Amino acid sequence: RKNIGEERHTFGFTIRDSPDFFINVAAWGSEVYINGLTNSFSVGDCVTIDNPLITYKDPEKDDKYCPTTPSIFRLTVTEAHSRVLNCADMVVIERMLPLSHLPVKDPQDFYSLGDIVANGQTLDGTVINVLAAVRSIGELKQFTTSDGRRGQRMEAKLFDDSVSSFPLVLWDREAIQLVQTLSPKETVLFIADVKISFDSFRKAMVATVNCKTIITVNPDTREASLLFSYAQELSETGGLDEEEKPEDVPGSITDVYTVNQLKQKSLEESEPFFGVTYSFISKLDVDSSVSKVIRTRCTRCKFQASEDGQSCTNEMCPGREQGFSAAAVFDLLVDVSDHSGTLHGCIFRSPVVEKILDCTVGVILGFSLADPGEVKQRMSALL
Structure with a gap:
């Protein structure tokens, strides 16, 4: 002012x-x-x-x-x-x-995961308290919105004695950093004021940490102690060893979009969405160097490695205090088109590219990298 x-x-x-x-x-x-x-x-x-x-x-x-x-x-x-x-x-x-181990709300005022599932969509949009144990912590995913703002998203899976797996979505940097430090199957959380919503893609309820949420790690309460004992017993007996379904199952994606509809929806949606588009690759530029095709990325957070390939460029990488580990992966920048228009700058990465080309990164690296033309000819042949 x-x-x-x-x-x-x-x-x-x-x-x-x-x-x-x-x-x-x-x-x-x-x-x-x-x-x-x-x-x-x-x-x-x-x-x-x-x-x-x-x-x-x-x-x-x-x-x-x-x-x-x-x-x-x-x-x-x-x-x-x-x-x-x-x-x-x-x-x-x-x-x-x-x-830091005392919940900010009444420790007995919470929903079990079973209560949330049972109430279903009647809880859509509400803010409640949840007591649950951490089952698994997903990878950090970076994204850029249509107006150029950078963001991050991570998903953890919770469980209690009523539900074996329940998604917790995090968008905030500080909350993500906190959850990344936790030990799955050995940590109980009291999550105050978490938003509950119905995810139409999964056809299930999810919890989302927002600006009102406060997470208490391993709360010093009787209820949390009982849940911790249950989690330890379940972990020791192998009750949590079965593999979970992947987050994004292609067979469950049914929404079909034209390229123009994808452009419009990306301007309207602030969160990631999924769909099917029938289009063709209209541009694939690999003329300059093999770096247009293959990049070195951190194996923990999938961020690009530094120019010398000795460190991760992601300040939020969960493995920054450990030894750096990297791998060469496909990283194709392409344009895709259909009758409605062209979507520029789409990124195709491993393992999707390996499946499309029926070719591994090692095969491409085996070519003469001093001759970009040879790489292009080989890529064209694979396509």
Whole structure:
């Protein structure tokens, strides 16, 4: 308001210093300040906030896009007047850490996964509490929206004594980083204010973490302890060893789109969607080098490796603290066309390309890479 046209950046977080009280914080400042602040601490860290502005909450707005808190106040941190510092006092840290295992809602106020399945679409769009154990953690998937914004998505599978597998979808960076640190089959979660919706593609209910959700890992409650014992027993007896069906089963995809309809739907949909299109490859450019066909990607998160091939370029890669592992994969950039138009810049990757070409990456790498023409001739022959 003071400087019209000047960009302001913001992000929110929630802090807690007692079993009964927690409060939302909104930080405002320049892009550099906010990016630095978001990278300086994570969920579970202990921080000291100097000189925040204390204001009353707007009852109609403040709890709409952030966790619902028992406090009538909220805090505002500004670049000019406030500081957020990581706490270095071990006595304080040891006193605060047990709070991270106390749910922010009544520990007995939750739905079992069986309750959600039984209620079905009557719960569509509702926000509830869930107590469940982690069965598996899926791969992190990166995407770019039609307006150029980059995002990420990850899916975990939950279970309890009533349902063996239930999807939990995560879009937020911080929530994804938290879940990536968990040990499947050995972790129980109390998920407060998670959104429940009906997924028309799967024909089933799913849970989605949103801006109101707070996840408590291994909550210190009787109910969580009983579920943890059940999960351990099931894991030891091999009750969770059977393989799950893949997330995206091609046989279950029935929606058919023209290329023009795909373009239009991508502008309208903010989440990934699935469908069938009958089209042909109208452009495949492999003239410049083999790098147009094959890239080196991290085996853990599927991100492209650095130029020297010695590290992953993904800051959120779950294996950054471990030894780097990479593999050469097909990465074809093609155009596809039908009677309605052309879809430019489609990416075909392994193992889809290997199935289409009936050819592995190793075969292509066996060609004379010094002669791009030979690669093109071989690719044309395979196509």
